[in-house]
Amino acid sequence: MTALLQVFFDALSLGSLYALGALGIALIFGVMRLVNFAHGDYIAFCVFAMLWPSIDAAAIVFLGNLPAWVLIPVILVLGAGISVLSEILVFRRFRNANPATMMIASFALGFVIKYFLLMLYSSRPKSIDLWSAVSLPLEIFGARIPLLQVITIAVTLVILLGLVLFLKHTRYGLEMRAAAENFTMARMLGIRANTVIMMAFALSGMLAAAVGLILATQSGTADIQMGANLMLVAFVATVVGGLGSLPGAVFAGFLIGGLSSLMQAYLPPDARPFRDAFVYGAVIFMLIWRPNGLFTQKSAKQRV
Amino acid sequence: MQRSQTILQRTLSTPVILIAILAIVALAALIVGTGPFNQTVIEIFIRIVLVVGLYVFIGNSGVISFGHIGFTCLGAYMTAWLTILPAMKKSKLKGLPDIILNAKLHYGWGLLAATIFAGLCAYIIGKVLMRLSGIAASIATFAVLAVIIQVYSNWDSVTGAQSSVVGIPIVRTVWPYFACAVLVVIVAYSYSISRSGLALRSARDEAIAASASGVDITRERLIAFVISGAMMGLGGALYAHSVGVVTPDTFYLNLTFICLSMLVVGGMNSLSGAVLGVVILSSIIQLLRWFEKGVDFGGSIVALPLGVQEIAIGVVMIVILMFRPSGLTRNKELSWPHWPFKQLPAGRSRAPTG
Amino acid sequence: MSLLVVDHVSVSYGRLKALRDASFAMGEGETLFITGPNGAGKSTLLKAIAGVVTPRQGEIMLAGHAIGGKSPEAIARMGFSMVPEGRHVFGTLSIEENLRLGTGMRTDKDAAERDLEQIYAIFPVLKERKDKPAGLLSGGQQQMLVIGRALMAAPRLIAIDEPSLGLAPKVIDDVYVALLKLRDTRGLTLLIVEQSATRAMMTGGRMILLRSGEVALEGDARELARSDALRNAYFGIEEH
Numbered sequence: 001m002t003a004l005l006q007v008f009f010d011a012l013s014l015g016s017l018y019a020l021g022a023l024g025i026a027l028i029f030g031v032m033r034l035v036n037f038a039h040g041d042y043i044a045f046c047v048f049a050m051l052w053p054s055i056d057a058a059a060i061v062f063l064g065n066l067p068a069w070v071l072i073p074v075i076l077v078l079g080a081g082i083s084v085l086s087e088i089l090v091f092r093r094f095r096n097a098n099p100a101t102m103m104i105a106s107f108a109l110g111f112v113i114k115y116f117l118l119m120l121y122s123s124r125p126k127s128i129d130l131w132s133a134v135s136l137p138l139e140i141f142g143a144r145i146p147l148l149q150v151i152t153i154a155v156t157l158v159i160l161l162g163l164v165l166f167l168k169h170t171r172y173g174l175e176m177r178a179a180a181e182n183f184t185m186a187r188m189l190g191i192r193a194n195t196v197i198m199m200a201f202a203l204s205g206m207l208a209a210a211v212g213l214i215l216a217t218q219s220g221t222a223d224i225q226m227g228a229n230l231m232l233v234a235f236v237a238t239v240v241g242g243l244g245s246l247p248g249a250v251f252a253g254f255l256i257g258g259l260s261s262l263m264q265a266y267l268p269p270d271a272r273p274f275r276d277a278f279v280y281g282a283v284i285f286m287l288i289w290r291p292n293g294l295f296t297q298k299s300a301k302q303r304v
Numbered sequence: 305m306q307r308s309q310t311i312l313q314r315t316l317s318t319p320v321i322l323i324a325i326l327a328i329v330a331l332a333a334l335i336v337g338t339g340p341f342n343q344t345v346i347e348i349f350i351r352i353v354l355v356v357g358l359y360v361f362i363g364n365s366g367v368i369s370f371g372h373i374g375f376t377c378l379g380a381y382m383t384a385w386l387t388i389l390p391a392m393k394k395s396k397l398k399g400l401p402d403i404i405l406n407a408k409l410h411y412g413w414g415l416l417a418a419t420i421f422a423g424l425c426a427y428i429i430g431k432v433l434m435r436l437s438g439i440a441a442s443i444a445t446f447a448v449l450a451v452i453i454q455v456y457s458n459w460d461s462v463t464g465a466q467s468s469v470v471g472i473p474i475v476r477t478v479w480p481y482f483a484c485a486v487l488v489v490i491v492a493y494s495y496s497i498s499r500s501g502l503a504l505r506s507a508r509d510e511a512i513a514a515s516a517s518g519v520d521i522t523r524e525r526l527i528a529f530v531i532s533g534a535m536m537g538l539g540g541a542l543y544a545h546s547v548g549v550v551t552p553d554t555f556y557l558n559l560t561f562i563c564l565s566m567l568v569v570g571g572m573n574s575l576s577g578a579v580l581g582v583v584i585l586s587s588i589i590q591l592l593r594w595f596e597k598g599v600d601f602g603g604s605i606v607a608l609p610l611g612v613q614e615i616a617i618g619v620v621m622i623v624i625l626m627f628r629p630s631g632l633t634r635n636k637e638l639s640w641p642h643w644p645f646k647q648l649p650a651g652r653s654r655a656p657t658g
Numbered sequence: 659m660s661l662l663v664v665d666h667v668s669v670s671y672g673r674l675k676a677l678r679d680a681s682f683a684m685g686e687g688e689t690l691f692i693t694g695p696n697g698a699g700k701s702t703l704l705k706a707i708a709g710v711v712t713p714r715q716g717e718i719m720l721a722g723h724a725i726g727g728k729s730p731e732a733i734a735r736m737g738f739s740m741v742p743e744g745r746h747v748f749g750t751l752s753i754e755e756n757l758r759l760g761t762g763m764r765t766d767k768d769a770a771e772r773d774l775e776q777i778y779a780i781f782p783v784l785k786e787r788k789d790k791p792a793g794l795l796s797g798g799q800q801q802m803l804v805i806g807r808a809l810m811a812a813p814r815l816i817a818i819d820e821p822s823l824g825l826a827p828k829v830i831d832d833v834y835v836a837l838l839k840l841r842d843t844r845g846l847t848l849l850i851v852e853q854s855a856t857r858a859m860m861t862g863g864r865m866i867l868l869r870s871g872e873v874a875l876e877g878d879a880r881e882l883a884r885s886d887a888l889r890n891a892y893f894g895i896e897e898h
Binding site (some may be wrong): 240287 | 368432433435436437439440442443444446447448450451454455458557561564565568569572609610611612614615617618619621622625626629630
């Protein structure tokens, strides 16, 4: 029973991270059909922003010294900032380009951000100590659950709830949902394209910042690659969920997180190293079963 | 007679021009003659094989594949298995079947086996995946890559897991690489003007109209997938023989994105785009590497700080795509009577209707 | 002064000329029918006015202001409301959300609420199902929804592309009855594109016939719809 509970919390907290990442990608895909491969690098950027630039192995904490109630908003704003800035400097010029071109442009942008960080901080991972108190375990029904997992799950739920409220009950949310479904039609109703797209980038950047904060607290390190792996899973989750569908992205994020945790716990030890291979194998079958994703929008299908 | 000549001319001019470009690159290696430059040229030819391999599938089908580097990994390990000295294999790769364990083949056989093996795997995988289109197909191919890399990174007794497999015979002369690049260009061009290539491109531009005209999209895609998978396998084997060492990590996302970038920057719907993308981006990278090492400007040595090379190449790519969203060649082919560009049949861009 | 002036406008898609040197004007309160066979450039004309495609030549003026180079949202904010071909409801949004989308640029929120009630009064089925996803509506109901949505913007000019496309004749009648009721109660300026000219008999107003991207005929809608000139123009028979 306690083992099961532990797996359950592992699955939920891993799924939370994937869901937040997938949401960040789905938001932008929804409004401009861009798969933003730079998203993972926004995550790394936000983490490194807490450190003072230096190529020494020892990290010099900079913003990270601020009290949490200042640090969190500052990092969120930074995430939104770099995301909006990349839209203004780069993606705006690719509005009419085909998806492959946009994707490669986003990859090139991520490359630039990554090596910019590398130049300032070197490629060595650095230890970073954020709120170490939250890694203490918590007793829940006899299972020892790290407090951080509980916080991760709680934070994710709060973010999801906030996003739902924003999308369902504000004017901007309404416009964003409309633009995600049919951008041209939305514009013909007077909805400003630039405003909606910048809003989506800002939200997506804040999600990257949130993921960065959670990851940094969890691992206690700042690593230039830290966003990349999560970004890939998140990208897969967005497609499995049904591109453009926000609930789909969240659901698929939790699904893949859950699947990974379950396999980690219950695969025979010999097969455990191949866990990710099984997960991706499952992804292939999911796509063949449902090529348009689990949550398909009717309007996304091609009509003849 | 006059007419048939111009058709012949039109058909042949693109591959001839592309091969001439490759020959110039090879000659440059011969003239400069230094070891590092030689290695750079070999690298360019390997990338030509890989990017042209990508073009055969992506360019003709319009489906972006993130998974092709998986076939490169398969090819590289296949030639490693066949050409490493049996004694070394017995200590490191004990799990291999006996027939492979005792084999010590010439690298030429290694290349051939790698090509066939990768093509075969592409056939099996393609059978399952080719019914998918668009972004679902892209993700599925990525999942294939992830599965291949995960298996090769963990199957200790057969692939040495994440440690490097060493002892692959190294081939340092440019010519085998040049020959493979030329071969791949010829095969890719022949495919793109073949009935299957035409059908696939028509399906790329107008899927519904093409399938209504009797084009079996799944089947044509599978043909392109197998040919391109085989080429990727060959590229992997060439890579293995160029450096003598393979690890699974080499064949993951970085290589995937470098190859995809070269294709898109060149122009992903044209073979000329694939070749030019490699040659131009590789040249820029090489130039930046020189600057990174330090260049003598009238007595004072100017060196770029580490990381600037990558940042510059990223910026260059973004700028090229901003001004040429469909790539440097604008998806057209190099050709002679209409120098520099012509359009392949069915390679036109779509005109909006309504 | 004319509300809309289309002045020697040409639009090309690559090498294909979809619209050649089209010119016409319409005044406030007028109903203008644009008709013509497939591929005559009708939809292209509307897209050019909406700012979705950019004319290669010529000028379009809305209420005295040139719209050349303006974005679709800027043109919408100048008082142009477009109902494009194929309806384009936001299927995942509720019916009421669809309607409210049109009001984003209005400052007179009270009047917008009154407009909403008025639209619900004319299309009661929309009110009954206002919280349901719009994608669940039938084709005719969707057509009514998009017309209602366009009206919610309180436009000076409303353009509708093929309101009868894909609808049953009975439903087309309903759509037109509602449209005319709206026109007469609110003094709308209407620009309607239809492939068939018969509906013009019902609405009256002026009619323009486009053929191969050019304005081939212009005149009173009822007269033209009845005359042979239209049929000849459709079939390409030159008048001598």
